[in-house]
Amino acid sequence: MKKLSNFMWLLAIALTATFTFTACGDDDDKPNGGKNATEVEVNPKKVFVNGMPKEIREFGIRKSF
Known part of the structure; x- marks a missing residue:
């Protein structure tokens, strides 16, 4: 049960970091x-x-x- 709890915390941190870095990315994709x-x-x-x-x-x- 402890491993599952740790896995869920790591998953939540990874998803939060992914959304944060995606939202703060540059928007200069235009030519x-x-x-x-x-x-x-x-x-x-x-x-x-x-x-x-x-x-x-x-x-x-x-x-x-």
Whole structure:
């Protein structure tokens, strides 16, 4: 009975360790080193090479700085 009790404790410790290490693992399995393929950094200076537009169609753009 004592061996069975020890086995159950060791099994519980092993399962707890397995779940803990799995939950704390890295999530960068994606090919871009963890970045999503749809995430794109947009730099307005590269997009608007002639400066920021004053309006787009009927909508005016105001700068607040």
